[in-house]
Amino acid sequence: MGDLAAAQAAVADAFRSDWGRVVAYLIRVTGNWDLAEECAQDAFERALERWPRDGVPSSPAAWLKTTARNRALDRLRRSTVGEAKLKDLTMLSTSDDATDGDQSGIEDDRLRLMFTCCHPALPVEAQVALTLRSLAGLTTPEIARAFLVPHETMAKRLTRAKRKIAEARIPYRVPAAHRLGERLRAVLVVIYALFNEGYGASAGDELIRRDLCVEAIRLGRLLAELMPDEPEALGLLSLMLLQDSRRAARVDPDGELVTLENQNRSLWDQAAIAEGCNVLDRAVRLRRPGPYQLQAAIAACHALARSAAETDWHEIAVLYDRLSEIVPTPVVLLNRAVAVAMAEGPAAGLKLVEELEQAGALADYYLLPATRADLVRRLSRYAEAATTYQRALELVPTDAERRFLARRLSELSEERHR
Amino acid sequence: MRYALLVCLDESGELNEADAERRYAEFTVFQDEMEARGVLVARERLRPTALATTVRVRDAGLVVADGPFAETKEQIAGFYIIDCADLDEAIEIASRTPGAKHGTIEVRPVWEI
Numbered sequence: 001m002g003d004l005a006a007a008q009a010a011v012a013d014a015f016r017s018d019w020g021r022v023v024a025y026l027i028r029v030t031g032n033w034d035l036a037e038e039c040a041q042d043a044f045e046r047a048l049e050r051w052p053r054d055g056v057p058s059s060p061a062a063w064l065k066t067t068a069r070n071r072a073l074d075r076l077r078r079s080t081v082g083e084a085k086l087k088d089l090t091m092l093s094t095s096d097d098a099t100d101g102d103q104s105g106i107e108d109d110r111l112r113l114m115f116t117c118c119h120p121a122l123p124v125e126a127q128v129a130l131t132l133r134s135l136a137g138l139t140t141p142e143i144a145r146a147f148l149v150p151h152e153t154m155a156k157r158l159t160r161a162k163r164k165i166a167e168a169r170i171p172y173r174v175p176a177a178h179r180l181g182e183r184l185r186a187v188l189v190v191i192y193a194l195f196n197e198g199y200g201a202s203a204g205d206e207l208i209r210r211d212l213c214v215e216a217i218r219l220g221r222l223l224a225e226l227m228p229d230e231p232e233a234l235g236l237l238s239l240m241l242l243q244d245s246r247r248a249a250r251v252d253p254d255g256e257l258v259t260l261e262n263q264n265r266s267l268w269d270q271a272a273i274a275e276g277c278n279v280l281d282r283a284v285r286l287r288r289p290g291p292y293q294l295q296a297a298i299a300a301c302h303a304l305a306r307s308a309a310e311t312d313w314h315e316i317a318v319l320y321d322r323l324s325e326i327v328p329t330p331v332v333l334l335n336r337a338v339a340v341a342m343a344e345g346p347a348a349g350l351k352l353v354e355e356l357e358q359a360g361a362l363a364d365y366y367l368l369p370a371t372r373a374d375l376v377r378r379l380s381r382y383a384e385a386a387t388t389y390q391r392a393l394e395l396v397p398t399d400a401e402r403r404f405l406a407r408r409l410s411e412l413s414e415e416r417h418r
Numbered sequence: 419m420r421y422a423l424l425v426c427l428d429e430s431g432e433l434n435e436a437d438a439e440r441r442y443a444e445f446t447v448f449q450d451e452m453e454a455r456g457v458l459v460a461r462e463r464l465r466p467t468a469l470a471t472t473v474r475v476r477d478a479g480l481v482v483a484d485g486p487f488a489e490t491k492e493q494i495a496g497f498y499i500i501d502c503a504d505l506d507e508a509i510e511i512a513s514r515t516p517g518a519k520h521g522t523i524e525v526r527p528v529w530e531i
Binding site: 121284 | 419462466503504505509527
């Protein structure tokens, strides 16, 4: 590897491990989220110029913080409103961290910053979006796709949240241990969004961003240790472990997506399944059911079935029923339709899919036509299946999923002539 | 930074004398604490919404109507203006308001001119 490649790799590593820290540091010292993000961005760009030439600094995080802080100083100097802030900024060293006055009991820096970001005076969806943007470094389009809302909606949500932070003066402060509970819901959503972004990367040709899954599970474990009496924290950890147990079987050697039904179950990670089931048992014993526990229970049904044919679809349909009572989101209803189709036949599932279509839900979500296509195929309505697969292909965001749908479409014509 | 704490309570419930006295005592304690802490700028208790009048000026001229701005289960029964560091402190103070136990406290930043 050349110096340039090595330096670029170092910047990429630093982005993964330190982006959130740099942004959090700047938010704390400037109180301005937009400025913090922009100056962090500048610092990483500068690293890309400098590190190949000057070498990678011994502490990349400290270099990035100093560079970003100096950038913020420059910009504040040029604006009149910034003058008051300047004094604090010039006095602060880069070594201080969120730990001063910290009574949260959270040792992990990243988890602590997540709780700090998720202020309960903001709507939960804004807490989540802000955290993913400022700490995890996800882009606004990535976050918009993760929550199935248009890009502009997500951008507006972020703008409104930042405005409330500034105008109602919401501080960026680590919450005390007894106040962590009210922020837990958003933190769980953040961690699961990270996991999902890694598990089915929302755009591009890379289907799995392994590092995000590993990090999400690590954070899930820490959270389960920190809050052993929170069943949903345990539920989330269990859910991620059970989904992640299938990773080796989910993509074939050519990088193609393999459906659950066609996966080689001997590739499933039995240790992860055992741990996932174990954690779920602990959660269920607390007797406060919730969406993550229910989703984990569904994942456990799949994980424990020795073959696709032995899957207990009736149990899964019941679990989706309960889940849709708590969170009647279109995505949950769509998954319920799939489970019902497996338990009671494609016609019953199709009826539920049509209800969703009539409600106008998920209009741009490729899995809605993809599901419909699969159901009408199983009802031998091949021409309709073909046009519906085409519709799904127009909407699909990642290359691997596009190839998968294209393959289903070509298999369709074989099936038709059989 | 100044915030208004709008104390929203259900004014329909009649209090017996003992409860009314207890509640009055709670408010007094709270106000004394806030004054000692130096965050209290102003406070007023409002008469019931039955005495409220709304005033609007529209194209057709002045519109005066009987009753409060919005018919809701809880009405604004009083307010505090406090001056404190940030929203976390305002929330902490709001949480000590006796009204927070049976009503809702709306915390609103005040325009700084």
